[in-house]
Amino acid sequence: MKKLLLLLLLGSTYAYGQRSFTIEETVFGPSKFSPKNLYGQQWIKGEDALSHLDGSYQNLIIRKLKDNWQDKQLISVGDLQTALTATIPDEQFALRTFPTQYQWIDSNTLSFVAAGQKNSYGVSYDVTKKNIKINSIIPTTAANPEYSTSNTHTAYLIDNNIEITTATGNKIQVTKDTVDGIVNGSDNTHRQEFGIKKGMWWSPDSHKLLYYKKDETMVSKYPLPQWDTRVASIKNLRYPMAGMKSEEVTLNIFNTQTGQYVTLQTGAPKEQYLTMVTWDPNNEYIYVGVLNRGQDHLKLNKYNATTGAFVKTLFEEKSNSWVEPQHPLIFTSNTKQFLHQTDKDGYNQLYLYDTEGNLVRNLGYKDVIVIDFQGFDNKGTKAYYIGATNNGMERHLFEVELKSGKTIQLTKINGTHNASVSDNGNFILDQYSNLSTPNHIQIINKKDNKAISILTAENPFVDQIDLPKIEFKSFISPDGKTPLNARITYPTNFDASKKYPVMLYLYGGSHAQLVTDRWLGGVGYFDMYMAQNGYLVFTLDNRGSDARGRDFTRITHRNLGEAEMADQIVGIDYLKSLPYVDSDNLGIFGWSYGGYMTTSLMTKHNDIFKAAVAGGPVMDWKYYEAMYGERYMDTPQENPEGYKKTSLLNKASKLNGHLLIIHGAQDPVVVQQHSMDFVEQCIKAGKQVDYFLYPTHEHNVGGRDRIHMYDKIAKYFDLHLKK
Incomplete structure (x- = not known):
């Protein structure tokens, strides 16, 4: 058995009630039983x-x-x-x-x-x-409205074109493109990677609109069959698969006063990513993070907002794995300085630069990871942010002085805090939960640290639901040094003298974290439903997942799934060592990247699990889109051995146990080709596999159909894991 740090119990919770969840409450329970x-x-x-x-x-x-x-x-x-x-x-x-x-x-x-x-x-x-x-x-009919700073103009999208209206209702047609594949102002640029949440930006003086113009006419069309007519039709999706031709994007400026257009001279090659888009507070310049397609070289460039001309590169970041910009610049009250977020030194933290590209000060604090920037005090001398602490388990509010870098943690109680500071910096509005605290909201006086409670939510399950016992665990990864966070949800009325089947629920991919110190530890309602029906439910956040820093994530480069599986096996070995775990009846369930992990474990480590459910699973990274896939795997041309090793299509013959694959027929993220090709390889290898399709759903199954899905999954595990 691999070395592990045994049983770091951070907390547990019990509640006693009258009944278990219904299958409908696995979907509607979060709204029905949400804490006050x-x-x-x-x-x-x-x-x-x-x-x-x-x-x-x-x-x-x-x-x-x-x-x-x-x-x-x-x-x-x-x-x-x-x-x-x-x-x-x-x-x-x-x-x-x-x-x-x-x-x-x-x-x-x-x-x-x-x-x-x-x-x-x-x-x-x-x-x-x-x-x-x-x-x-x-x-x-408008989409994606963007309001100017002065509230005098509003830009929005009608299909793939931009219109502007004034407060009096006058309209300005900004773009008039009719070519299929030319998209203006959309937040779905670069497939919303790199922190992209919008496709239009107003200048501070409200006179100019900066916007993305995306040309994807050269990108392959991927067919999605539609079943809503007597003769099925095809909806085409522009989908740039890894290593194939990708979209070409420019940034353009429309002047509402003159009607003139300017294109930023972001240069060649055309297949690059334009990120971190930020207006200068004085309306003179625009800052853009220009990231190469290989995603290992970022340039922060400065452009003239009048002419679009390149002014200078302020600084560059390079990596032997990847650089992943996620946030625009944040200008301070001193308009010649800004904050930049990067994990280049190990953890995503704040760095203070001047507008010539000189580093003024590193504002990072220990190993705290900046999760959410909260703004400045009214004097502009202090900044506030929510940071991840305690190996990613907790979230706290921090204050940092821009002049000195002195940092103070403002919230102390263990758990997940969502807090903000008043305009004058004297008071904190603090909302938090932890494993045993559903929701608490208080106002803290920063001067004396005295708090006034304005809401203490009671446990919403009391006298209603038999809530399972939930515990946090901590292990050490196979590298012998990296802590891994995990969570166990015990069967209702747990009896250590009995043996229980296990459902391991996992995700395992980037930008996701399943185990945190918040109410119920982040346990989902389906997990609790399964625990109430006699399963021990286990979840572990492996290396590659979120909120643990650069090195924790980069271990997966060019070799997705391998380190992640090694970490999951640490948890599995622990489970198998427990006298109350039925090691002959282990099940695993995951969706998307979790579906990939599930199928990987069922083929590469095929002697562990008796039954598995893989939802919307990636089966071969060459079928995945370029922006995400190439960050972690590079292109198939650059990393043929990595793609071969991580592909599951050539491992179908090793499938052992019962596997149910679920897919949405309209999935635009993990296209159905992944699972269909895997099924075809199973047929050729003489391997039985169960397959279920949700005809009208995309990457996730929502609404009442989700009840159907959870019912199917629960019954599948009952069929194969319960004696």
Whole structure:
């Protein structure tokens, strides 16, 4: 048995109730049994005050320091409805709840989007006067709205083209492309890798719109059969597989005052990735992270916003594995300095640069990984962020002084914190949970660290559900030094003198973490359902998964699945050593990358599991898209041995045990060809495999069909693992 750090028990939780979950509650349970919460929490600018929605979602509540943070009703949904009707009488609004996505513009004005029958409206609401100002009018057919800084213009997409409307309803047609494969302003550029969440950016003065223009006419069309007509039809998806021709992207600027267009001179080669797109606060420059297709060389380039001309490369990052930019630059109040996030020194942290590319200061703190940047204090001297700590198990709020780099951890209680600091930097709004705490919200005075609780949620399962016991475990990976986090969910009414079948649930891929110190330890409702039905459920986050730093992730380069499987086997060996585990009846379940891991273990380590379910599984990385696949595997031309080793198509003959493959017929992420080719290889090898298709679903099975899916999985394990 491999060396392991045995049984680091971080916590456990019990609750006693009357029944187990139903199969329907594996899908709808999270909303039915969610702990009590306060939604729409926000600090109000310029005041020692915050707001949130009440429990009915009908009213906006305000809490002020001068009132000892007691709750008072500020605005009702009826107030908004009245103001909207008075301002836009020819439109019909039906606000069922107070808008959860409202934003405070100043201490007296908030903004939100109101959907009418004819159009959607971006509006500002004056809290004192209780009146509405229209900032934008957006067609109901529009997508991806982007509001200018001054709220005078709104850009949005109609199909693959960009339009702009003014507050008075005037329209400006920015692009008029009709060629199939030319896409403007879309957040689905570079397949949303590299932290891309938008495809349009307004200049700070609201005069210019910067946007992606994607040319994918040269990218292969991948056919997705549609079954909704008597004769099936084909929907074509532009899908650049690893090593094949990829899209070509430019960044363009439209000037709303002159009507002129400028293209940033990002240069050749055309197949590169344009990331980290950021406007200079003074409207003079645009900063772009230019990443080569090999994804191992990043240049942060500066461009003239008037001419589009290249100005200079501020700095470069290179790696023998990959560079993965995920965040735009964040300018400080000193407009000649910005924060850049990178894991180049081991952990994703903040670095302060000037606009000439000189490193001013490393603002990183120990091995803390920056997860979510929270902004600056009103003086611009301190920055705040949520950071991952305790080997990725916890999330805490940190404060760092830009001038000195001095860093303070502001939240202390173990668990997962989502916290923010008031405008003046004096108070912390802290919401957290941990394994035994469903939800707690408090206001902390930074000066004396005294806290006032404004919500303590009770366990929502008490007197209703027999909740399984959940424990955290820690192991050491086969490298002899790297801690691995894991979680066990025990069968209800667990008896150590009995033997139980196991369902191992895993993902294992990048940008995902399943085990954290939060309510229930991150256990899913299907996991608890299986535990209530007599299974011991086990999950381990292997190397390659998220929130553990550069080296933890890069171990998988050019060889996906190998280190991950080695780590999972550490956990499996531990399970097999337990007297109450039925080692002859082990099952494994995973989706997407987890489906790949599941099938890998069923073929490469085929003497462990008796039954398995692989959902939407990658079977051969040459069929996967270039942006993700080439980051980890390089191209098939560059890494033929790696692709051969990690492919499961040539290992179907080694399949042992019962394997159920589930796939969505409309999957645009892991196309169905993966599983179909594997099934074909199983047929040729004389191996039996079970296969189930969800005809109308994409990469995930949603809605009520998900109940059907979980029922199928549970029954499959019952059939093969229960004696």
